[in-house]
Amino acid sequence: MGDLYALDFDGVLCDSCGESSLSAVKAAKVRWPGLFDGVDSATEDWIVDQMHIVRPIVETGYENVLLVRLLLEMRMSSIRKSSVAEGLTIDGILESWSKIKPVIMEEWGENRETLVDLFGKVRDEWMDKDLGTWIAANRFYPGVPDALQLASSSIFIVTTKQSRFADALLQKLAGVTIPHEKIYGLGTGPKVEVLKQLQKRPEHQGLKLHFVEDRLATLKNVIKEPELDGWNLYLGDWGYNTKKEREEAASISRIEILQLSDFTKKLK
Template sequence: MTTHLYALDFDGVLCDSCGESATSALKAAKIRWPELFERMDSSVDEWIIDQMHILRPVVETGYENLLLVRLLMEIRFPPIRRSSVSSSAGLTVEMILENWAELKPGLMKDWKEESEPLVNLFGKVRDEWIDKDLAGWIGANRLYPGIADALKFASSELYIVTTKQSRFADALLQQLAGITLPPHRIYGLGSGPKVQVLKQIQRKPEHKGLSFHFVEDRLKTLKNVVQEPELDGWNIYLCNWGYNTANERIEAESIPRIQLLEISDFSKKLK
Protein backbone atom coordinates (compact mmCIF):
# COMPACT_ATOMS: atom_id res chain seq x y z
CA MET A 1 0.00 0.00 0.00
CA THR A 2 1.42 3.38 -1.03
CA THR A 3 2.24 5.94 1.65
CA HIS A 4 3.52 8.76 -0.57
CA LEU A 5 1.83 11.19 -2.96
CA TYR A 6 3.79 13.22 -5.50
CA ALA A 7 2.39 16.33 -7.20
CA LEU A 8 4.60 16.96 -10.24
CA ASP A 9 4.97 19.97 -12.43
CA PHE A 10 5.18 18.97 -16.10
CA ASP A 11 7.32 21.31 -18.21
CA GLY A 12 10.78 21.55 -16.70
CA VAL A 13 10.28 18.58 -14.36
CA LEU A 14 9.07 15.73 -16.54
CA CYS A 15 9.34 17.18 -20.02
CA ASP A 16 11.73 19.46 -21.88
CA SER A 17 9.20 21.15 -24.13
CA CYS A 18 11.23 24.22 -24.99
CA GLY A 19 11.70 23.30 -28.66
CA GLU A 20 7.99 22.73 -29.14
CA SER A 21 6.79 25.74 -27.17
CA ALA A 22 9.20 28.10 -28.93
CA THR A 23 8.21 26.81 -32.37
CA SER A 24 4.49 26.95 -31.54
CA ALA A 25 4.88 30.49 -30.20
CA LEU A 26 6.67 31.61 -33.34
CA LYS A 27 3.89 30.14 -35.51
CA ALA A 28 1.23 31.79 -33.34
CA ALA A 29 3.02 35.16 -33.34
CA LYS A 30 3.08 35.14 -37.14
CA ILE A 31 -0.70 34.69 -37.09
CA ARG A 32 -1.32 37.32 -34.41
CA TRP A 33 1.09 39.97 -35.77
CA PRO A 34 1.75 39.05 -39.42
CA GLU A 35 2.94 42.55 -40.31
CA LEU A 36 5.97 42.14 -38.04
CA PHE A 37 7.27 39.20 -40.02
CA GLU A 38 6.94 40.56 -43.52
CA ARG A 39 10.11 40.03 -45.54
CA MET A 40 11.87 38.23 -42.68
CA ASP A 41 14.04 35.30 -43.73
CA SER A 42 14.59 31.96 -41.98
CA SER A 43 17.69 33.22 -40.16
CA VAL A 44 15.43 35.43 -38.03
CA ASP A 45 13.33 32.39 -37.06
CA GLU A 46 16.47 30.51 -36.04
CA TRP A 47 17.71 33.44 -33.96
CA ILE A 48 14.38 33.75 -32.16
CA ILE A 49 14.27 30.01 -31.36
CA ASP A 50 17.81 30.21 -29.96
CA GLN A 51 16.92 33.18 -27.73
CA MET A 52 13.72 31.48 -26.56
CA HIS A 53 15.77 28.60 -25.16
CA ILE A 54 17.67 31.10 -23.03
CA LEU A 55 14.47 32.84 -21.89
CA ARG A 56 12.47 29.70 -21.07
CA PRO A 57 12.97 30.00 -17.27
CA VAL A 58 10.77 33.13 -17.15
CA VAL A 59 7.72 31.48 -18.74
CA GLU A 60 5.03 30.58 -16.22
CA THR A 61 2.11 30.13 -18.64
CA GLY A 62 2.47 29.17 -22.29
CA TYR A 63 1.01 32.31 -23.89
CA GLU A 64 3.93 34.32 -22.48
CA ASN A 65 6.04 32.69 -25.19
CA LEU A 66 4.17 34.80 -27.77
CA LEU A 67 5.00 37.98 -25.89
CA LEU A 68 8.65 37.01 -25.76
CA VAL A 69 8.72 36.33 -29.50
CA ARG A 70 7.30 39.76 -30.23
CA LEU A 71 9.64 41.47 -27.79
CA LEU A 72 12.64 39.76 -29.40
CA MET A 73 11.46 40.97 -32.81
CA GLU A 74 11.22 44.53 -31.54
CA ILE A 75 14.67 44.35 -29.98
CA ARG A 76 16.21 43.13 -33.22
CA PHE A 77 14.30 45.47 -35.57
CA PRO A 78 13.90 48.99 -34.09
CA PRO A 79 11.50 50.26 -36.83
CA ILE A 80 8.75 47.88 -35.65
CA ARG A 81 8.96 48.85 -31.97
CA ARG A 82 5.57 49.57 -30.39
CA SER A 83 6.37 49.35 -26.69
CA SER A 84 8.18 51.50 -24.19
CA VAL A 85 9.94 48.36 -22.94
CA SER A 86 11.65 47.54 -26.24
CA SER A 87 12.37 51.23 -26.87
CA SER A 88 14.44 51.51 -23.70
CA ALA A 89 18.13 51.78 -24.46
CA GLY A 90 20.15 48.60 -24.39
CA LEU A 91 17.44 46.07 -23.49
CA THR A 92 19.07 42.64 -23.64
CA VAL A 93 17.99 39.02 -23.31
CA GLU A 94 19.77 38.93 -19.95
CA MET A 95 17.72 41.91 -18.74
CA ILE A 96 14.51 40.19 -19.82
CA LEU A 97 15.58 37.07 -17.95
CA GLU A 98 16.06 39.05 -14.75
CA ASN A 99 13.04 41.38 -15.00
CA TRP A 100 10.28 39.59 -16.90
CA ALA A 101 7.65 39.84 -14.17
CA GLU A 102 8.00 43.64 -14.18
CA LEU A 103 8.22 43.96 -17.98
CA LYS A 104 5.22 41.83 -18.96
CA PRO A 105 2.37 44.12 -17.75
CA GLY A 106 3.80 47.07 -19.68
CA LEU A 107 4.06 45.03 -22.85
CA MET A 108 0.46 43.81 -22.54
CA LYS A 109 -0.71 47.41 -22.10
CA ASP A 110 1.41 48.88 -24.91
CA TRP A 111 0.36 46.17 -27.36
CA LYS A 112 -3.27 46.22 -26.17
CA GLU A 113 -3.28 42.48 -25.57
CA GLU A 114 -5.30 40.29 -23.21
CA SER A 115 -4.14 36.91 -22.00
CA GLU A 116 -7.21 34.83 -22.94
CA PRO A 117 -7.05 35.36 -26.73
CA LEU A 118 -3.33 34.58 -26.67
CA VAL A 119 -3.94 31.40 -24.64
CA ASN A 120 -6.60 30.32 -27.14
CA LEU A 121 -4.40 31.07 -30.14
CA PHE A 122 -1.44 29.22 -28.64
CA GLY A 123 -3.65 26.19 -27.97
CA LYS A 124 -5.17 26.34 -31.47
CA VAL A 125 -1.75 26.37 -33.13
CA ARG A 126 -0.68 23.36 -31.07
CA ASP A 127 -3.90 21.49 -31.87
CA GLU A 128 -3.43 22.10 -35.59
CA TRP A 129 0.19 20.96 -35.42
CA ILE A 130 -0.90 17.77 -33.63
CA ASP A 131 -3.68 17.13 -36.17
CA LYS A 132 -1.40 17.63 -39.18
CA ASP A 133 1.86 16.19 -37.86
CA LEU A 134 1.57 14.31 -34.56
CA ALA A 135 4.99 12.72 -34.92
CA GLY A 136 6.60 16.10 -35.55
CA TRP A 137 4.89 17.67 -32.54
CA ILE A 138 5.83 14.79 -30.26
CA GLY A 139 9.39 14.89 -31.59
CA ALA A 140 9.74 18.55 -30.61
CA ASN A 141 9.35 17.47 -26.97
CA ARG A 142 11.45 15.08 -24.90
CA LEU A 143 11.21 13.58 -21.46
CA TYR A 144 14.24 14.11 -19.27
CA PRO A 145 16.49 11.03 -18.85
CA GLY A 146 14.97 8.32 -16.68
CA ILE A 147 11.60 10.04 -16.33
CA ALA A 148 9.57 7.55 -18.38
CA ASP A 149 10.70 4.57 -16.31
CA ALA A 150 10.31 6.53 -13.07
CA LEU A 151 6.66 7.23 -13.92
CA LYS A 152 5.92 3.73 -15.20
CA PHE A 153 7.25 1.97 -12.13
CA ALA A 154 6.27 4.51 -9.48
CA SER A 155 4.78 3.05 -6.32
CA SER A 156 3.61 6.50 -5.16
CA GLU A 157 0.32 8.22 -5.96
CA LEU A 158 1.01 10.60 -8.88
CA TYR A 159 -0.66 13.88 -9.78
CA ILE A 160 0.32 16.37 -12.48
CA VAL A 161 0.01 20.04 -11.47
CA THR A 162 0.87 22.26 -14.42
CA THR A 163 0.03 25.49 -16.21
CA LYS A 164 0.10 23.53 -19.48
CA GLN A 165 -3.28 22.71 -21.01
CA SER A 166 -4.23 19.25 -19.73
CA ARG A 167 -4.79 17.69 -23.14
CA PHE A 168 -1.20 18.39 -24.18
CA ALA A 169 0.28 16.98 -20.97
CA ASP A 170 -1.90 13.89 -21.34
CA ALA A 171 -0.87 13.36 -24.98
CA LEU A 172 2.82 13.61 -24.13
CA LEU A 173 2.54 11.23 -21.17
CA GLN A 174 0.90 8.68 -23.43
CA GLN A 175 3.24 9.11 -26.39
CA LEU A 176 6.57 9.60 -24.61
CA ALA A 177 6.15 7.76 -21.31
CA GLY A 178 3.61 5.14 -22.35
CA ILE A 179 1.33 5.88 -19.41
CA THR A 180 -2.21 7.17 -19.07
CA LEU A 181 -3.23 9.00 -15.92
CA PRO A 182 -6.93 9.37 -15.07
CA PRO A 183 -8.18 12.86 -16.00
CA HIS A 184 -8.75 13.75 -12.33
CA ARG A 185 -5.01 13.27 -11.72
CA ILE A 186 -4.02 16.01 -14.17
CA TYR A 187 -4.58 19.59 -13.01
CA GLY A 188 -3.81 21.78 -16.04
CA LEU A 189 -4.30 25.35 -17.16
CA GLY A 190 -7.51 26.76 -15.70
CA SER A 191 -7.37 24.62 -12.53
CA GLY A 192 -6.35 27.64 -10.46
CA PRO A 193 -3.11 28.63 -8.71
CA LYS A 194 -0.88 25.69 -7.83
CA VAL A 195 -1.09 26.56 -4.13
CA GLN A 196 -4.86 26.06 -4.26
CA VAL A 197 -4.53 22.84 -6.26
CA LEU A 198 -2.18 21.40 -3.65
CA LYS A 199 -4.73 22.25 -0.96
CA GLN A 200 -7.45 20.43 -2.94
CA ILE A 201 -5.28 17.35 -3.29
CA GLN A 202 -4.36 17.39 0.40
CA ARG A 203 -7.99 17.67 1.49
CA LYS A 204 -9.21 14.59 -0.39
CA PRO A 205 -10.40 12.03 2.19
CA GLU A 206 -8.63 9.18 0.39
CA HIS A 207 -5.28 10.95 0.89
CA LYS A 208 -5.49 11.06 4.66
CA GLY A 209 -2.27 9.78 6.22
CA LEU A 210 -0.15 10.08 3.08
CA SER A 211 3.18 11.92 2.90
CA PHE A 212 2.90 14.79 0.41
CA HIS A 213 5.64 15.83 -2.02
CA PHE A 214 5.65 18.64 -4.61
CA VAL A 215 8.31 18.82 -7.33
CA GLU A 216 8.62 22.08 -9.27
CA ASP A 217 11.23 23.90 -11.34
CA ARG A 218 10.04 27.44 -10.61
CA LEU A 219 11.39 28.93 -7.39
CA LYS A 220 8.63 31.57 -7.33
CA THR A 221 5.98 28.85 -7.13
CA LEU A 222 7.74 27.09 -4.27
CA LYS A 223 8.10 30.35 -2.35
CA ASN A 224 4.31 30.75 -2.62
CA VAL A 225 3.89 27.27 -1.11
CA VAL A 226 6.23 28.15 1.76
CA GLN A 227 4.01 31.11 2.64
CA GLU A 228 0.87 28.94 3.03
CA PRO A 229 0.53 27.50 6.57
CA GLU A 230 -1.96 24.89 5.35
CA LEU A 231 0.78 23.40 3.18
CA ASP A 232 3.38 23.14 5.95
CA GLY A 233 3.19 19.36 5.78
CA TRP A 234 4.39 19.18 2.17
CA ASN A 235 7.94 18.23 1.26
CA ILE A 236 8.88 20.62 -1.54
CA TYR A 237 11.63 20.29 -4.09
CA LEU A 238 13.29 22.48 -6.71
CA CYS A 239 14.59 20.28 -9.49
CA ASN A 240 18.03 21.35 -10.70
CA TRP A 241 17.52 20.09 -14.27
CA GLY A 242 14.55 22.27 -15.17
CA TYR A 243 13.87 25.85 -16.24
CA ASN A 244 15.59 27.77 -13.49
CA THR A 245 18.78 29.78 -13.20
CA ALA A 246 21.95 29.35 -11.16
CA ASN A 247 20.97 32.37 -9.04
CA GLU A 248 17.59 30.83 -8.28
CA ARG A 249 19.19 27.57 -7.21
CA ILE A 250 21.53 29.47 -4.90
CA GLU A 251 18.58 31.33 -3.40
CA ALA A 252 16.67 28.08 -2.93
CA GLU A 253 19.52 26.69 -0.84
CA SER A 254 18.96 29.54 1.64
CA ILE A 255 15.29 28.57 2.20
CA PRO A 256 15.06 25.71 4.75
CA ARG A 257 11.80 24.23 3.42
CA ILE A 258 13.07 23.84 -0.15
CA GLN A 259 15.18 20.84 -1.08
CA LEU A 260 17.30 20.87 -4.24
CA LEU A 261 16.69 17.69 -6.18
CA GLU A 262 18.93 15.75 -8.56
CA ILE A 263 17.24 13.83 -11.36
CA SER A 264 18.71 10.51 -10.19
CA ASP A 265 17.27 11.08 -6.71
CA PHE A 266 13.89 11.98 -8.19
CA SER A 267 13.67 8.65 -9.99
CA LYS A 268 14.57 6.78 -6.81
CA LYS A 269 11.97 8.66 -4.77
CA LEU A 270 9.07 7.74 -7.06
CA LYS A 271 10.01 4.07 -6.87
Protein backbone atom coordinates in the same frame (compact mmCIF):
# COMPACT_ATOMS: atom_id res chain seq x y z
CA MET B 1 2.03 5.31 5.25
CA GLY B 2 2.64 6.00 1.59
CA ASP B 3 3.76 8.88 -0.62
CA LEU B 4 1.89 11.31 -2.83
CA TYR B 5 3.83 13.24 -5.46
CA ALA B 6 2.44 16.38 -7.08
CA LEU B 7 4.63 16.97 -10.13
CA ASP B 8 5.00 19.95 -12.38
CA PHE B 9 5.14 18.93 -16.05
CA ASP B 10 7.28 21.29 -18.15
CA GLY B 11 10.75 21.45 -16.67
CA VAL B 12 10.23 18.52 -14.31
CA LEU B 13 8.94 15.65 -16.46
CA CYS B 14 9.24 17.03 -19.97
CA ASP B 15 11.56 19.41 -21.78
CA SER B 16 9.03 21.09 -24.04
CA CYS B 17 11.05 24.20 -24.80
CA GLY B 18 11.64 23.25 -28.43
CA GLU B 19 7.95 22.71 -29.11
CA SER B 20 6.72 25.72 -27.13
CA SER B 21 9.21 28.02 -28.87
CA LEU B 22 8.26 26.84 -32.35
CA SER B 23 4.55 27.03 -31.48
CA ALA B 24 5.05 30.55 -30.16
CA VAL B 25 6.66 31.65 -33.43
CA LYS B 26 3.72 30.14 -35.36
CA ALA B 27 1.23 31.89 -33.04
CA ALA B 28 3.04 35.23 -33.27
CA LYS B 29 2.86 35.07 -37.06
CA VAL B 30 -0.90 34.52 -36.82
CA ARG B 31 -1.41 37.29 -34.26
CA TRP B 32 0.85 39.91 -35.86
CA PRO B 33 1.36 38.85 -39.50
CA GLY B 34 2.54 42.27 -40.63
CA LEU B 35 5.45 42.25 -38.20
CA PHE B 36 6.89 39.10 -39.70
CA ASP B 37 6.91 40.29 -43.32
CA GLY B 38 10.49 40.15 -44.42
CA VAL B 39 11.73 38.30 -41.34
CA ASP B 40 14.25 35.76 -42.60
CA SER B 41 14.92 32.25 -41.32
CA ALA B 42 18.15 33.35 -39.62
CA THR B 43 16.22 35.82 -37.47
CA GLU B 44 13.63 33.17 -36.61
CA ASP B 45 16.41 30.76 -35.65
CA TRP B 46 17.94 33.44 -33.44
CA ILE B 47 14.59 34.00 -31.72
CA VAL B 48 14.17 30.26 -31.04
CA ASP B 49 17.71 30.07 -29.65
CA GLN B 50 17.03 32.98 -27.29
CA MET B 51 13.74 31.41 -26.21
CA HIS B 52 15.70 28.53 -24.70
CA ILE B 53 17.64 31.03 -22.59
CA VAL B 54 14.62 33.01 -21.34
CA ARG B 55 12.46 29.91 -20.73
CA PRO B 56 12.91 30.02 -16.91
CA ILE B 57 10.74 33.14 -16.66
CA VAL B 58 7.72 31.59 -18.42
CA GLU B 59 4.96 30.62 -16.03
CA THR B 60 2.13 30.02 -18.52
CA GLY B 61 2.49 29.05 -22.18
CA TYR B 62 1.00 32.18 -23.77
CA GLU B 63 3.94 34.22 -22.41
CA ASN B 64 6.08 32.51 -25.05
CA VAL B 65 4.13 34.38 -27.72
CA LEU B 66 4.85 37.71 -26.04
CA LEU B 67 8.53 36.84 -25.77
CA VAL B 68 8.77 36.02 -29.48
CA ARG B 69 7.45 39.46 -30.41
CA LEU B 70 9.62 41.17 -27.80
CA LEU B 71 12.73 39.43 -29.12
CA LEU B 72 11.80 40.43 -32.66
CA GLU B 73 11.42 44.07 -31.60
CA MET B 74 14.79 43.91 -29.86
CA ARG B 75 16.34 42.57 -33.06
CA MET B 76 14.55 44.84 -35.56
CA SER B 77 14.18 48.48 -34.55
CA SER B 78 12.11 49.22 -37.66
CA ILE B 79 9.06 47.35 -36.31
CA ARG B 80 9.52 48.34 -32.66
CA LYS B 81 6.29 49.33 -30.89
CA SER B 82 7.14 48.78 -27.22
CA SER B 83 8.91 51.29 -25.01
CA VAL B 84 10.96 48.58 -23.29
CA ALA B 85 12.59 46.90 -26.31
CA GLU B 86 15.25 49.50 -27.06
CA GLY B 87 18.46 48.61 -25.25
CA LEU B 88 16.87 45.57 -23.63
CA THR B 89 19.12 42.54 -23.18
CA ILE B 90 18.43 38.86 -22.55
CA ASP B 91 19.65 39.30 -18.98
CA GLY B 92 17.28 42.24 -18.67
CA ILE B 93 14.35 40.02 -19.64
CA LEU B 94 15.40 37.38 -17.11
CA GLU B 95 15.68 39.94 -14.34
CA SER B 96 12.61 42.09 -15.05
CA TRP B 97 10.00 40.00 -16.89
CA SER B 98 7.34 40.55 -14.23
CA LYS B 99 7.62 44.31 -14.83
CA ILE B 100 8.03 44.09 -18.60
CA LYS B 101 5.04 41.83 -19.26
CA PRO B 102 2.23 44.21 -18.17
CA VAL B 103 3.86 47.09 -20.06
CA ILE B 104 4.00 45.27 -23.40
CA MET B 105 0.53 43.76 -22.90
CA GLU B 106 -0.87 47.28 -22.58
CA GLU B 107 1.23 48.83 -25.34
CA TRP B 108 0.36 46.06 -27.77
CA GLY B 109 -3.31 46.03 -26.75
CA GLU B 110 -3.29 42.33 -25.84
CA ASN B 111 -5.18 40.32 -23.27
CA ARG B 112 -4.32 37.04 -21.61
CA GLU B 113 -7.37 35.02 -22.67
CA THR B 114 -6.95 35.81 -26.37
CA LEU B 115 -3.31 34.72 -26.33
CA VAL B 116 -4.05 31.57 -24.29
CA ASP B 117 -6.71 30.56 -26.82
CA LEU B 118 -4.45 31.35 -29.78
CA PHE B 119 -1.49 29.42 -28.37
CA GLY B 120 -3.72 26.39 -27.71
CA LYS B 121 -5.30 26.59 -31.17
CA VAL B 122 -1.91 26.73 -32.91
CA ARG B 123 -0.74 23.69 -30.97
CA ASP B 124 -3.97 21.81 -31.74
CA GLU B 125 -3.61 22.56 -35.45
CA TRP B 126 0.01 21.40 -35.44
CA MET B 127 -0.98 18.19 -33.66
CA ASP B 128 -3.87 17.58 -36.07
CA LYS B 129 -1.77 18.17 -39.18
CA ASP B 130 1.46 16.46 -38.10
CA LEU B 131 1.35 14.81 -34.71
CA GLY B 132 4.71 13.17 -35.29
CA THR B 133 6.70 16.39 -35.60
CA TRP B 134 4.82 17.99 -32.69
CA ILE B 135 5.66 15.03 -30.44
CA ALA B 136 9.26 14.98 -31.69
CA ALA B 137 9.75 18.64 -30.71
CA ASN B 138 9.43 17.54 -27.07
CA ARG B 139 11.50 15.17 -24.96
CA PHE B 140 11.08 13.59 -21.55
CA TYR B 141 14.05 13.91 -19.24
CA PRO B 142 16.20 10.74 -19.02
CA GLY B 143 14.73 8.09 -16.76
CA VAL B 144 11.42 9.86 -16.21
CA PRO B 145 9.15 7.60 -18.34
CA ASP B 146 10.44 4.46 -16.60
CA ALA B 147 10.11 6.09 -13.18
CA LEU B 148 6.48 7.06 -13.89
CA GLN B 149 5.65 3.59 -15.16
CA LEU B 150 7.20 1.91 -12.11
CA ALA B 151 6.04 4.42 -9.51
CA SER B 152 4.59 2.88 -6.37
CA SER B 153 3.50 6.28 -5.05
CA SER B 154 0.34 8.18 -5.92
CA ILE B 155 1.18 10.54 -8.81
CA PHE B 156 -0.61 13.78 -9.72
CA ILE B 157 0.37 16.25 -12.43
CA VAL B 158 -0.01 19.90 -11.41
CA THR B 159 0.83 22.18 -14.32
CA THR B 160 -0.02 25.44 -16.06
CA LYS B 161 0.07 23.52 -19.35
CA GLN B 162 -3.28 22.70 -20.92
CA SER B 163 -4.19 19.20 -19.77
CA ARG B 164 -4.76 17.78 -23.25
CA PHE B 165 -1.18 18.53 -24.27
CA ALA B 166 0.31 16.97 -21.14
CA ASP B 167 -1.88 13.90 -21.61
CA ALA B 168 -0.90 13.53 -25.28
CA LEU B 169 2.81 13.71 -24.48
CA LEU B 170 2.56 11.28 -21.57
CA GLN B 171 0.80 8.71 -23.74
CA LYS B 172 2.52 9.20 -27.10
CA LEU B 173 6.06 10.06 -26.04
CA ALA B 174 6.49 8.49 -22.59
CA GLY B 175 4.11 5.55 -23.01
CA VAL B 176 2.48 6.44 -19.70
CA THR B 177 -1.23 6.71 -18.98
CA ILE B 178 -2.19 8.90 -16.04
CA PRO B 179 -5.95 9.14 -15.38
CA HIS B 180 -7.43 12.42 -16.57
CA GLU B 181 -8.66 13.27 -13.08
CA LYS B 182 -5.05 13.18 -11.85
CA ILE B 183 -3.90 15.86 -14.30
CA TYR B 184 -4.54 19.38 -13.05
CA GLY B 185 -3.83 21.65 -16.00
CA LEU B 186 -4.41 25.25 -17.04
CA GLY B 187 -7.76 26.47 -15.77
CA THR B 188 -7.91 24.28 -12.67
CA GLY B 189 -6.73 27.12 -10.44
CA PRO B 190 -3.44 28.23 -8.88
CA LYS B 191 -1.08 25.44 -7.87
CA VAL B 192 -1.35 26.35 -4.19
CA GLU B 193 -5.11 25.76 -4.37
CA VAL B 194 -4.64 22.42 -6.13
CA LEU B 195 -2.24 21.31 -3.38
CA LYS B 196 -4.82 22.29 -0.77
CA GLN B 197 -7.44 20.20 -2.57
CA LEU B 198 -5.16 17.19 -2.75
CA GLN B 199 -4.20 17.24 0.91
CA LYS B 200 -7.82 17.53 2.04
CA ARG B 201 -9.01 14.39 0.28
CA PRO B 202 -9.94 11.67 2.79
CA GLU B 203 -8.01 9.02 0.83
CA HIS B 204 -4.83 11.09 1.12
CA GLN B 205 -4.84 11.40 4.90
CA GLY B 206 -1.67 9.93 6.36
CA LEU B 207 0.29 10.10 3.11
CA LYS B 208 3.63 11.87 2.96
CA LEU B 209 3.20 14.82 0.57
CA HIS B 210 5.83 15.88 -1.98
CA PHE B 211 5.71 18.73 -4.51
CA VAL B 212 8.36 18.86 -7.24
CA GLU B 213 8.63 22.09 -9.21
CA ASP B 214 11.25 23.87 -11.30
CA ARG B 215 10.06 27.43 -10.63
CA LEU B 216 11.33 28.94 -7.41
CA ALA B 217 8.56 31.56 -7.41
CA THR B 218 5.93 28.81 -7.26
CA LEU B 219 7.61 27.11 -4.31
CA LYS B 220 7.85 30.45 -2.50
CA ASN B 221 4.09 30.89 -3.01
CA VAL B 222 3.54 27.52 -1.34
CA ILE B 223 5.71 28.54 1.62
CA LYS B 224 3.53 31.64 2.12
CA GLU B 225 0.54 29.37 2.81
CA PRO B 226 0.65 27.99 6.40
CA GLU B 227 -2.01 25.48 5.38
CA LEU B 228 0.58 23.84 3.11
CA ASP B 229 3.27 23.37 5.76
CA GLY B 230 2.90 19.61 5.47
CA TRP B 231 4.32 19.48 1.94
CA ASN B 232 7.92 18.54 1.26
CA LEU B 233 9.14 20.97 -1.40
CA TYR B 234 11.73 20.26 -4.09
CA LEU B 235 13.33 22.41 -6.79
CA GLY B 236 14.40 20.32 -9.77
CA ASP B 237 17.82 21.60 -10.77
CA TRP B 238 17.50 20.12 -14.28
CA GLY B 239 14.48 22.29 -15.11
CA TYR B 240 13.83 25.84 -16.21
CA ASN B 241 15.61 27.80 -13.51
CA THR B 242 18.75 29.89 -13.26
CA LYS B 243 21.89 29.51 -11.17
CA LYS B 244 20.83 32.56 -9.16
CA GLU B 245 17.46 30.95 -8.37
CA ARG B 246 19.09 27.66 -7.35
CA GLU B 247 21.43 29.52 -5.02
CA GLU B 248 18.50 31.34 -3.44
CA ALA B 249 16.54 28.10 -3.09
CA ALA B 250 19.50 26.48 -1.33
CA SER B 251 19.24 29.17 1.38
CA ILE B 252 15.56 28.38 2.10
CA SER B 253 15.14 25.65 4.69
CA ARG B 254 11.81 24.39 3.33
CA ILE B 255 13.22 23.68 -0.13
CA GLU B 256 15.41 20.75 -1.11
CA ILE B 257 17.44 21.01 -4.32
CA LEU B 258 16.78 17.82 -6.23
CA GLN B 259 18.89 16.23 -8.95
CA LEU B 260 17.28 14.26 -11.77
CA SER B 261 18.81 10.90 -10.78
CA ASP B 262 17.53 11.29 -7.21
CA PHE B 263 14.09 12.33 -8.46
CA THR B 264 13.62 9.24 -10.61
CA LYS B 265 14.75 7.05 -7.69
CA LYS B 266 12.23 8.69 -5.36
CA LEU B 267 9.33 7.97 -7.72
CA LYS B 268 10.22 4.29 -7.91
